Amino acid sequence: MNLPHGMGNLRHDQRPKVSQGSTRRISSSSRAKRDPEPSSSAFSKARIRSTYSDIFTNAISRFLLPIHVLPRAETSDRFTICARVRPFFEEETLRNDIYDCVSTTNETVTVHVGNLHLNKLEMKHVTFHFDNIFGKHSSNQDVYNVVQKTIIHSIPQRDRLPVDSTVFLYGKTGTGKSYTINGITQLFAHDVFTFIENSHCDIRLGISAIEIVAGTKGFIVSKDNVCDLYNNGALVCFRDDAEGTVHLRGAKEHSCNNSTQMDAYIKAAKNIRRTQATARNSESSRSHLIYFIRIRKAADQLEDGEILSTITFVDLAGNEGKQDSLNYKGNSDHIKDSTSINRSLSSLQDCIRAASAGSKIIPFRGTTLTRLLKGCFYSKESKTVFIGTISGLPMDIEQSISTLKYTGLIKWPMEDFTIEQTVKLNGIL
Numbered sequence: 041m042n043l044p045h046g047m048g049n050l051r052h053d054q055r056p057k058v059s060q061g062s063t064r065r066i067s068s069s070s071r072a073k074r075d076p077e078p079s080s081s082a083f084s085k086a087r088i089r090s091t092y093s094d095i096f097t098n099a100i101s102r103f104l105l106p107i108h109v110l111p112r113a114e115t116s117d118r119f120t121i122c123a124r125v126r127p128f129f130e131e132e133t134l135r136n137d138i139y140d141c142v143s144t145t146n147e148t149v150t151v152h153v154g155n156l157h158l159n160k161l162e163m164k165h166v167t168f169h170f171d172n173i174f175g176k177h178s179s180n181q182d183v184y185n186v187v188q189k190t191i192i193h194s195i196p197q198r199d200r201l202p203v204d205s206t207v208f209l210y211g212k213t214g215t216g217k218s219y220t221i222n223g224i225t226q227l228f229a230h231d232v233f234t235f236i237e238n239s240h241c242d243i244r245l246g247i248s249a250i251e252i253v254a255g256t257k258g259f260i261v262s263k264d265n266v267c268d269l270y271n272n273g274a275l276v277c278f279r280d281d282a283e284g285t286v287h288l289r290g291a292k293e294h295s296c297n298n299s300t301q302m303d304a305y306i307k308a309a310k311n312i313r314r315t316q317a318t319a320r321n322s323e324s325s326r327s328h329l330i331y332f333i334r335i336r337k338a339a340d341q342l343e344d345g346e347i348l349s350t351i352t353f354v355d356l357a358g359n360e361g362k363q364d365s366l367n368y369k370g371n372s373d374h375i376k377d378s379t380s381i382n383r384s385l386s387s388l389q390d391c392i393r394a395a396s397a398g399s400k401i402i403p404f405r406g407t408t409l410t411r412l413l414k415g416c417f418y419s420k421e422s423k424t425v426f427i428g429t430i431s432g433l434p435m436d437i438e439q440s441i442s443t444l445k446y447t448g449l450i451k452w453p454m455e456d457f458t459i460e461q462t463v464k465l466n467g468i469l
């Protein structure tokens with residue numbers, strides 16, 4: 041029997057156990073109806089999940105990935121779509137109402153959604169099939185090994201022109217975006233000079249780091265501000281050229297001659313970035329952080345000398361559902377931040393989807409974030425890795441599903457990467 045790929049490397053006895061129930065693909069048209077925004081009802085859902093945790097954990101332990109989940113046509117390698125599941129913290133493992141609602145293989149992640157429907161308990165297993173899944177036990181090195189295959193295309197070779205590459209981290213607050221980007225940029229800093237040496241090309245590296253923060257006029261959220269993290273947060277203007285390369289006017293670019301320097305500049309930007317303690321994360325990022333690693337001709341020592349390619353690392357601010365916003369009632373700054381962040385994330389998805397569908401019209405002018413990343417959408421040769429981060433907590437289920445849908449839709453129509461099975465559980469309430 042042909043095992044679906046992703047399951048091929050699991051022995052039969054290692055695979056999750058069979059579950060009974062209906063299986064269906066999710067169509068894009070019915071998506072909105074069945075997946076409403078998490079709302080105050082999410083609280084009652086959380087209560088149901090905690091009250092009937094025994095029944096739900098039993099149903100999760102009997103889950104088996106449907107055999108026909110995976111076949112799909114080969115798609116281009118311009119976008120690599122991944123998800124990472126963060127492990128539970130120690131304090132979470134000690135709580136009775138918390139159990140793991142996510143299971144993974146190398147290419148699939150399944151979110152187990154326990155619910156009460158018409159007074160009966162049911163378990164919906166929603167499986168997402170991506171290019172790579174990093175489970176709870178994966179390390180930053182595992183993530184970097186995949187990212188490296190993409191960013192290597194930006195290093196010039198004698199027989200090949202370099203292309204731009206971008207790595208995005210997207211997910212709910214506290215799911216490990218910054219943890220992942222810090223890990224992979226550190227590994228990148230360590231490796232990149234070896235790549236350059238092996239390329240035998242005369243090139244030099246420069247790094248700039250900016251954050252995008254919500255601009256406000258009174259009560260109104262206006263155009264976002266771009267701040268230079270290497271110049272005390274000074275405001276930066278930018279323009280793009282015909283090739284789509286964005287030039288930051290007034291942003292400092294530091295030349296890096298070795299790994300230690302590169303690593304130090306990466307850490308310096310991270311430490312200056314705007315963060316705020318929230319209910320979910322003591323150091324929650326309230327801005328989008330972007331590192332631009334410019335690969336320039338070595339002969340051209342000027343700061344604005346010819347750019348051969350750019351490697352961009354984007355740590356997006358945490359997206360927030362309605363229930364998160366309820367924690368900040370009355371904090372108008374936080375609400376303005378959230379509005380701006382959610383608007384730019386939604387615009388980013390529109391742009392990446394238009395780009396992956398090969399559309400000539402890409403709505404990148406909508407937000408500062410998408411204007412800055414224009415090159416990633418316009419250049420057909422550019423390569424992008426998009427990593428959605430989630431947690432397996434019962435109270436995060438709706439957000440995890442929303443993150444995974446957002447992430448997958450970048451590359452495929454919904455029915456090509458999602459499958460849903462519903463199992464009716466014993467117990468009438």
Ligand SMILES: Nc1ncnc2c1ncn2[C@@H]1O[C@H](COP(=O)(O)OP(=O)(O)OP(=O)(O)O)[C@@H](O)[C@H]1O
Nearest residue numbers: 126127213214215216217218219321324325357358
């Ligand atoms: N894979 C992981 N392994 C171990 N610890 C992790 C992992 N992912 C996240 N963490 C820990 O979880 C906490 C929150 O992670 P992090 O700050 O990266 O979240 P975030 O998604 O960037 O949140 P925000 O959007 O609020 O900035 C941190 O203490 C981090 O060390």
